[in-house]
Amino acid sequence: MRVLAAVATLLFSLVACAQDSGEFKVGDYYQVLPQAVPQRDTSKIEVTELFWYGCGHCYHFEPILNKWIKAMPADIKLTKIPAIWQPVMEVHARMYYVADAMGVLDKMHEPIFNAINNQRKMFATRDGRDWNPDLAAIEELFNSHGADGAKAAKLMNSFSVNSRVKQGMANQRAYQLAGTPEVVVAGKYRISTSLPGFKGKSNGQELMLQVADYLIAKERADRG
Template sequence: MIKQILLTLSLLTIGLANAIADSAEAYVSGTHYDVINPPIRVVEPGKIELAEFFWYGCGHCYTFEAVIGQWKKTMPDDVSFRGIPAVWRGVMELHAKAYYTAQVLGVLDTMNPVIFRAMNEERKPLGTDADIEALFVANGVSREDFNKAYNSFGVNSQVSQGVAAAKGARVTGTPSLMVNGKYLISAGKAGDQADMLKVAEYLIEQERLSAN
């Protein structure tokens, strides 16, 4: 009987070890994600940062919002989230400014879905400062508050920092995820949007283990 119990425990231990090994080998650098060298500076040291590079006009980013939104509801306490609007061309800089303006004014939770819907469902290009101003005003933000934030040094500085982060991470498409400034995950390499988060969770755990 004792031998049977010991044998069972031994098999369970081997099985657990194999499962851990399989998990550790499940995602491979260069295949499922890329290493960023040198790493990008994180905003909140002391936490493991998950950043998303996105564009309001990207349909894939629009569908990913629901996925990442659910994930953020159960985000561990030792993890922080940062949105980084991608800027490939001039008009995208306006959209990046819209994101950071909403953040500065404390209306990001309201304006984020509004801007996504405007560009993806209502097919509004939001190609001018006036277009973006009108959208904010239509959703309860005063014209004065909008312009003060939108044209501020702080917002323009954040746009520049986001552009630098995307360049440093060698982002080529959206949505893309970045873990702790060290790893870049794209849907193309991860498999699909759900797999992007699985790879992110794996890398977050690796960062957690390396810190202990």
């Protein structure tokens, strides 16, 4: 009886492992959010990247993500949310939302990354604990890449951009953001290289997208 019980336990364990994520075990490679964040487009599976223009890891993740995007199936929708947990990050988030509102995000996204990471331009001035947008520098950057710099500077503190900043911060709280870059799949699953499964892995950023692929397949199967 003890042998049979041991065999039954072993079989149950093997089945459980097969039903789990196998290599990508929950808690090791991703977390299930306690409350799912509703998707804007329920006809798609949304994949959300949380990033900061001033984050070197995000800067190096960008070409990896872009390569993944090129092979992205039609039922996937990628969204980006600029993270904010410091005042200077809000300035950079506003630059993202301004570029998006102007329809020049494809033109400005990489230059903003490059200017902050390679040229060490912060596009903000510090006044004690506060950081204020350096509107002249922002206008110059947009102008230098064929966008309307004056309009960009004007939109930095607009109602629409203020609203998007508030919504982005609400979403990052709901996603339980712990650092950048992080990826959320279907508003349910949070992927972060800070999780135990990524420890010691040299290809952590590529692995994040492998986990995303796994979770996309899981969500697709769950939807039937």
